[in-house]
Amino acid sequence: MNEIPGDLKFMKSHEWARVEDNGNVTIGISDHAQGLLGDLVYVELPSVGDEVKAGTACAVVESVKAASDVYAPVSGEVLAVNSALGDKPETINEDAYGEGWIFVVKPSNLAEESEELLDPDAYAESIEDDEH
Amino acid sequence: MTNKTILNDAHRALGAKMVDFGGWDMPLNYGSQIEEHHAVRRDAGMFDVSHMTVVDLHGTRTRDFLRHLFANSVDKLKTRGKALYSCMLNERGGVIDDLIVYFLSEDFFRVVVNAATHDKDLAWIEKQARAFEVQVAERADLAMIAVQGPNARAKVQSLLSPATREAAAKVGKFAAVEGDGLFIARTGYTGEDGYEIIVAEKDAVALWSKLKDADVAPAGLGARDTLRLEAGMNLYGQDMDETITPWEAGLAWTVSLEPGRDFIGRAAIEKQKADGVSRTLVGLVMDEKGVLRHGQRVATPQGDGEILSGTFSPTLGKAIAFARVPAGANAGVEVDIRGKLVPVRLVKYPFVRDGKACEGI
Incomplete structure (x- = not known):
């Protein structure tokens, strides 16, 4: 399995969040999650300006096999979405932690909500638990 | 209990993602389902379909029996080796299963039915066969590999002896020939040309390896499903069942x-x-x-x-x-x-x- 970048925080439901230098949060799904889903063929993105709430579904990723909700790791306003995924959803399969990002939020309650997220080691452990 | 085909270890060695399908541990994909799909459309791919059930029917009244058992008419089968797709219905007209039947001789027909319906199909066929004194023999000793795609036939033929190669090259669509210990049918579930090859279990792993060496891409059930739907072919249990005519x-x-x-x-x-x-x-x-x-x-x-x-x-x-x-x-x-x-x-x-x-x- 791919190395998990150390600057990411995770939800048990396989979303990742990266706090950027400007304080905004970039969100995607983990490499493990794309592996479980298989070839992605469609991504339903939130709209710029949407208010998302931590723990609620705000995007959908669909593989040939299944549709899966993407939950917001943190609350806030959607500042940007990765519209390149419209034509190339497989980017998530190829580069889940980089070019395959899904959306960016301006967080409204980051300090408290980030407490709830897992660091890479804890996430790696939770994946292992799933597999047993 | 989960059943395994004779090719189970071969799938795992190729890194297949395995899933349960009708009680069988089968490959879903070997990496990318979409690449496997394209390999079949553009070149040649192969599927382990050994989980499907081969049933041999013997007896002088076998044709009569199948006239009674199937909604399609086996009277269309006039030439040895010819195949027919049919539904097997219950008294209410619901579909018990869909299948392919091969005419091998007047007292020998071969039927291939789905894996998930194995038990009820065999029970039904055996029950109906009694009145016709037809012997029903499940061939659990046989494996099956489907090789499909525009280059599938040529790649299979390259592995055959000259006599069998000639027979396989000549066989028409929806018909089968035998040779080299193989039952080679020009049928499939992808909308591409190709063969479905029935082979003794003991020879199946070697055949799979030879096909692999001939650059036939292993493809899983995921690609099989997208290919058959594109080809407009029904899947039993999803598109029809016993409540559907x-x-x-x-x-x-x-x-x-x-x-x-x-x-x-x-x-x-x-x-x-x-x-x-x-x-x-x-x-x-x-x-x-x-x-x-x-x-x-x-x-x-x-x-x-x-x-x-x-x-x-x-x-x-x-x-x-x-x-x-x-x-x-x-x-x-x-x-x-x-x-x-x-x-x-x-x-x-x-x-x-x-x-x-x-x-x-």
């Missing part, structure tokens, strides 16, 4: 109502036809982005229906589906995707044949 499953073309043949279910489906069939199976294409999936509600001006098989078509780059809808629905059809109604087009299927989108898709 052939008229309601887009399988009217497989029913032979010639006079004087009293097959099981005939009275029921003739009555339904006379009374009017209220539901029909249609092909759908969605031009908007997204994926059609089993169970989604289909809204039509004539009432609601539902998606039976739905997927993203790798060849077309858009979603396709089979749906069962009220008879007469043909325009103004929408599919409910997560609460949003998305317009879809009703189309004549197959969606894809011989690697290309069909007209009107």
Whole structure:
């Protein structure tokens, strides 16, 4: 399995969040999650300006096999979405932690909500638990 | 208990992602389902279909028995090796299973049925066979590999002895020949040319390896499903079952109502036809982005229906589906995707044949 970048925080439901230098949060799904889903063929993105709430579904990723909700790791306003995924959803399969990002939020309650997220080691452990 | 085919270790050695399918531990994909799909459309791929059930029927009255057992007419099978696709119906006209039957001699026919329906199929066939004194022999000693794609036949032929190669090269569509210990049928479930090869279990791993060395790409059940739906082929359990008649499953073309043949279910489906069939199976294409999936509600001006098989078509780059809808629905059809109604087009299927989108898709 791919190395998990150390600057990411995770939800048990396989979303990742990266706090950027400007304080905004970039969100995607983990490499493990794309592996479980298989070839992605469609991504339903939130709209710029949407208010998302931590723990609620705000995007959908669909593989040939299944549709899966993407939950917001943190609350806030959607500042940007990765519209390149419209034509190339497989980017998530190829580069889940980089070019395959899904959306960016301006967080409204980051300090408290980030407490709830897992660091890479804890996430790696939770994946292992799933597999047993 | 999970069943394993003789090729199970070979799949695992190739890094296959395994899933349970009808009680069998089978490969879903070996990495990318979409690449496997394209390999079959553009070159050649192979599927382990050893989980399917091969049943040999012996007895002087076998043809008579099959006239009674199947909705399609085995009287169409006049040449040794010729194959026929048929439904096997219950008394109510519901589909017990769909299958392929091969005519090998007047006292020997071979039937290949689905894996998930193994127990009930064998019980039904054995029960009906008694009156005809036909011997029913399940061939658990046989494995099966489907090799499909525009280059599939040439790649298989390159592995055969000269005599068998010649026979395999000459065999027509929907017919089989035997040679080199193989039963080589020009049939399939992908809409591409190719063979389905029945082989003794003890020789199956070697055949798989030789095909691999001949650059035939291993393909899993995931690709098999997208290929068969593009090809407009029904999947038992999803597109039809014992509560659905052939008229309601887009399988009217497989029913032979010639006079004087009293097959099981005939009275029921003739009555339904006379009374009017209220539901029909249609092909759908969605031009908007997204994926059609089993169970989604289909809204039509004539009432609601539902998606039976739905997927993203790798060849077309858009979603396709089979749906069962009220008879007469043909325009103004929408599919409910997560609460949003998305317009879809009703189309004549197959969606894809011989690697290309069909007209009107």
